[in-house]
Amino acid sequence: MPRLPAAMRTTAARLTALYLLLFAIGAAFLVYYMTGLSVRMLVTQTRQTINEEVQGLSRAYQRGGLPLLVRVIELRARQPGANLYLIADPNGRILSGNVASLDPGVLDTSGWTERPFSYTRYGEQTAGGGEPYEDGHEATALVFRLPNQMIVLVGRDLGEPERFRDVVRRALVVAFGIMGLAAFLIWFFVGRRALKRIDAVSEASRRIMGGDLSGRLPISGAGDEFDRLSQNLNAMLDRIAALNEGLRQVSDNLAHDLKTPLTRLRNRAEAALAGRPKTAEYRAALERTIAESDQLIRTFNAILMISRLEAGNSSEATTAVDLKAIVEDVVELYEPAAEEMGVALEARVREPVVIEGNRELIGQALSNVVDNAIKYTAGHAQEAKVTVSLEADGDGPRLVVEDNGPGIPEEDRQRVTERFVRLEASRSQPGSGLGLSLVSAVMKYHGGRLELSGRDPGLAVAMKFPPGKDG
């Protein structure tokens, strides 16, 4: 296909051309149909006139026979704009009337002529025997025979329908001209306008792709579909920007959180080599190195897990799990460690609560929360206490871990669930700063959420699961 000029390759031009074509076909069909109908009507009218003529003539024939008929015909034939009259002998020789010649075979018909035929009148015949019918006069006629086999033809020129056809044809040409012009104007004003806005959107997208990630698509304020498109694309860009920012922050934090222990690791190894260390010192240094590497691996695994859960395409399967059993497992697991740290860890559970979930993930999340609670409560309160309770009501089941530790200031509570956020007070404690964000990711994965609230004194961490299907 040959390339169209640029202006024709636009959607607007194509649509305009398509509409033009469809309208043209529709108009042509309409005109054709109307013309056919009108012509048929005119023909019917013509035939009616002829019928009336024939009735008059037949009355004359009855009254005065052939001579009177001939006289009446000749009288009528001479009037201006008269009908066509013709009397011929049985062989087709013209005896009387105003028809000089006509298509052969017309006189052989009996009744209405099937098709319009050409003819010439007296005084119209062209000189020199050239084409006699170049005027193209056409007529329709009624042909019949008298009892003595004489042929009588009464006809009428079809000039009127022909003229009508001409008028219609001319009208059609004019109409097509106007339609073409209208199409061009539509393309120019409407199409070009739409085109300009699309071009603006393309231009803005190109700029954004080119690196200006803060750029947004223009919004005209008209509130039309272009604006809606731009708004949606802008919302998408905002989302991408937010994700991008999140990713950047994570990689910054990751770099920081991995860099610090890596540097420490390196420095320790270097320090261990300095001087003349004894075997035991080497050994201690290497053991510390291993311990630090383990912590690094832990941090790394936590980051991976959070990313996977947050990406939402995790393949972790869910089954029916009993939250009560998980609480009992975790409390049982942590109880000796808590006791050693002087913290009373207690489970408050009653009925089993079965939800659709992943036992491993919930178990890990709960143990993170319990681990935190024990760590921060230990040595803080006189009678340090951590309670894990399982509550279930209309709002869905929730695991609540309460402690009487220092708590978290209200303004920091939301922040601590973000990745790598560690409050200054906790810097001295071991940990990756990923514990609560992992819990938060696990809760989101289960369609629930993590909520922190204050106790006096202490903190309550609630892992809220969505209500089950049966309420």
Add this chain to the structure above:
Amino acid sequence: MLTAPAETADFGYNGAMKILVIEDDREAGEYLKKAFAEAGHTADIASDGEMGFALAESGNYDVFVVDRMLPRRDGLSVIAELRAKGNETPALVLSALGEVDDRVTGLRAGGDDYLTKPYAFSELLARVEVLTRRSASKDVETVYRAGDLELDRLSHVVRRAGREIVLQPREFRLLEYLMRHAGQVVTRTMLLENVWDYHFDPQTNVIDVHVSRLRGKIEKGFDKPVLHTIRGAGYMLKAD
């Protein structure tokens, strides 16, 4: 009663293993070979799935360590085909994927254990040693013995030198697992997996506290320690 005599086949055994490592990363492969050698074992390295399968079929190995993602043929299909051909050599799957489902898939393909990268070599070594020494007789034994310590799996009674020791249910299961793998290093994650049935990494020293409580009960009032801490690795139950 089907009780194996202690101190003979199961305890105190420290035999060298022949290990096939199917791992495409050359450096990691070399490191494993060296590390296994230092632990007294010999390891062959196959750098892709096809080569690994061929070696596994021909060689006489005690255990396979198979990376999941391998060139030419993935690790799980290698194990699955070996199993289909009747090769029951224990296999440990190494994977960069660590989700619970991946573990299930790995075990379903015929793997006997699953370890997520990055891992500590001590963890891998402990698991490989446990795998090779996994004996069917341990499943049917009703009484485990280590020195003068004895655990009756049916009546849930633990005795040391004839004296009964009262344990909590979890402590009993902990001791049962340790005694089942007496003479072998058992890591903290292995304990969490097998005694508590959770596969995550215990953040703090929770397992250590459980072990020391248990130790208190089975060693208090006796001369000889039986539950040893292996630094940087885990624990080992062993009676000299």
